Amino acid sequence: MRNKWMHLFFESKIPFYIYKLYKGDALIFRYDSKHKPLMIVFHGTVYVMKIFTNSESLFLAILTNNSIIDFNFNSNYAYYKVIALENTYLVKFFWLDYITHFKYLSTLVKLLDLFRYTLIQYEKSSCILLHKSIRYRVIQLLLLLCKEFGILNNNYIIIPFELSQKTISCITGSNPITVNKVIKDLINRLFIKYVVKRKILICYFSFFSYLRDNKII
Known part of the structure; x- marks a missing residue:
């Protein structure tokens, strides 16, 4: 499946990976001191959980098309789990690669738009746990x-x-x-x-x- 984000990454020569999750599938991301991963949901719907070492878990957000998942690792005391509510496609890339390769201001502007949109999704989701x-x-x-x-x-x-x-x-x-x-x-x-x-x-x-x-x- 191709879309504008894949085209943008190809155009900017930013290395990226595509994941297809069937409903119920999950991806787990753990702390890595060398790499900071980001993911863009470009088709489908997922929810994101933060799992702590004591097995407690915290719901973070329900995210859909054009949302960005920024894994905020402070240490290895927790990991993130991304679970598909329906068949979903995601693009994964790394900040260092993005900073090194992007050539067009429009690419950065588009990414900032995703962060703004995703923040709204997090705010809506947070109402559940209030x-x-x-x-x-x-x-x-x-x-x-x-x-x-x-x-x-x-x-x-x-x-x-x-x-x-x-x-x-x-x-x-x-x-x-x-x-x-x-x-x-x-x-x-x-x-x-x-x-x-x-x-x-x-x-x-x-x-x-x-x-x-x-x-x-």
Whole structure:
């Protein structure tokens, strides 16, 4: 798959690598004192986790097309995990190569645009973890996914990729049992529908009306 970013790297003679992740696949990046990697998501959707040496994990962001992943390593006390929510293509390159090879100001300007766009994605994602309640974290995640990726269909919105309860628990910092209870409650209230075999989630308009009437959104 070719796109403007691949063309730009070819044109500037910047070494790069292409990764294709199928939904559910993951890439792991560990501390390397010699190289600072960057990745551009040029097709698809991923979420990024920071995993600490004590096995605790922290959700960072959901990122999609034209987002840039900047791995902020301070030491080897943690690593990053990039997990695909759908089939995804990424470009990986290194800062040193970029600085050494880029010839055109437009290349730098385009990269800065990506950083600005990605910052917005991080800010939107951070709203999920602002809530202490796991219930509200799950609700905030559903709202974000509906707004950013949802497909409108009559009186409901479809989240167009597989979303397992394990994934929801990772993002919200909870456990699958708690997430399952929250999802079941929303289903019983006829706010959402969860297609178990396909792991596709549907949010009905009654869900948004409830949140608005109770001043949750």
